[in-house]
Amino acid sequence: MLCCVTAFLTACVTKPPAIAFDRQLTHALPATQTTPLRTALAPLEAAHPNQSGFRVLANGTDALQMRIALARAATRTLDMQYYIANEDTTGKLLLGAALYAADHGVRVRMLVDDLNFKDIDRMMAGLDSHDNIEIRVFNPFGSAQQSMFERATNLFTQIDHFTRRMHNKAMIADNQLAIVGGRNLGDEYFSASETLQFRDLDVLAAGPITADISASFDDYWNSSIAYPLRVLNKQKFDPKELDQTRDELRAHWRANADPYNAKPLNATPLAAQIASEQLGLTWAPAEFKADLPEKIEHPSPDYVSPPMQRLVELMRDARHDFLIVSPYLVPHDAGVKAAGELTHRSVRIAVLTNSLAATDAVAVQAGYAPYRVPLLRQGVELYEFKPVQNTPNPDVAGSSSRASLHAKTYVIDRQILVIGSMNLDPRSAHLNTELALVIHSPPLAAQVARIFEHATSPEESYRVTLADDAQLPYLRSIGAPLSPLVWNDVENGVPRQYIFDPQAGLYRNALTGLFSLLPVNAEL
Secondary structure, eight states, X not given: OHHHHHHHHHHHSOOOOGGGSSOOOOOOOOTTSOOHHHHHHHHHHHHSTTOEEEEEEOSXXXXXXHXXXXXXXXXXXXXXXXXXXXXXXXXXXXXXXXXXXXXXXXXXXXXXXXXXXXXXXXXXXXXXXXXXXXXXXXXXXXXXXXXXXXXXXXXXHSHHHHTOOBOOOEEEETTTEEEEESOOBSGGGTTOOSSEEEEOXXXXXXXXXXXXXHHHHHHHHTSTTEEEHHHXXXXXXXXXXXXXXXXXXXXXXXXXXXXXXXXXXXXXXHHHHHHTTOSOOEEEOEEEXXXXXXXXXXXXXXXXXXXXHHHHHHHHTOSSEEEEEOSSBOOHHHHHHHHHHHHXXXXXXXXXXXXXXXXXXXXXXXXXXXXHHHHHHTTOEEEEEOSBOOOSOHHHHOSOOEEEXXXXXXXXXXXXXXXXXXXXXXXXXXISBOXXXXXXXXXXXXXXXXXXHHHTSTTTEEEEEEOOTTTXXXXXXXXXXXXXXXXXXXXXXXXXXXSSOXXXXXXXXXXXXXXXXXXXXXXX
């Protein structure tokens, strides 16, 4: 009993701010600093005043290759900010690329949220001992130097602190090129997992907009809850062990770079591809919107999320259609009402989210399910992603990996593309920090709209509708719920119809029912 009380009181003690530790305030490289990337981009920026260049990274292989290429292209600075960073196959390829940059004099800064960060991971802790690499942990609620019991206790005694997370995802080279979007660092995001394939979207950004992304990274990096890993981690490393880590990563690269398609972009440096206009950039005006770290540092009910506010403004201004891809969708009554206001103006709203069988967050599905009927009654088109898809890289991942939607992107009137880390749910609005690029480009908006139309085809997703007058008597006769839903798809050329969440199984249905009874909607 005494031990429990002591642990409880210890967990309630406020952690000293990160600035109390030996921690340098550092900032992004000036955007005007001469680097090979800056030299290559300057003529293109001059030819496209007040615009930035973009390229959509629609599949996992391209997304991995481009990140490796960014690390190889950096000559001065490399910044990475991620909610999840795994030391799996592709994670080690990316860590190896970061180490390569650091060994060539590049300053590497890596900021990882604590919720999914394993501070005992030896490889990342070893890299942190490199003179040119620093890793910081955002909003730690009990990293190393605390036992597992103390960490678990913190979960219950500091739930408000624990539930607020940094969900941003960005990688920036020399303050000239950046990748932002939905992907974290892990095999499932890069078509490299044998069990789970996240369908996701990123965008490569080049030019002036990158300075805004870097400024946001600096805000988080220098915040009072970004702690140096070295003050949290118990492990100590000497130069010999760093050499061992380097050897391990090099061996990992030799064994896995070709099988996982990590190398093709290295053949021609990015600066050369940019200079010869081979990178496929589309130039357009853009806005970058990001939450401030104060959303977590100093939570306030009056805080308004800039990326969410901008998306709402764009939605209200829609004239023709609004395409939504959000794997975690909890619209609440306000969202249903806003959707109805648009559809009553003859604006098409089409939503793609996860089916119960495909989602990796059953609790969120419990928050979403009650709003399906209200959304459909407001005239919203509703599609749910199917759990089994054709794997794009069968040699690596096999052909039957479970697929799950993870992209967060929105298309307004086929003119504006919004892409980032933000879901349409209360967590993105009020708890997590998020970022988003707003790109005013009909070509890019049309490209993502085509991806949307393919993803919502009956081979890829279920179309969810309300049962019609002919179906209702039959459904009632077999005891189906009132106001029932119907799911339609096509499998092997054969149309199919379901009256319950397809392919979800008893366990997922039961778990959804359990979560629906809990008062957790505000946390979803």
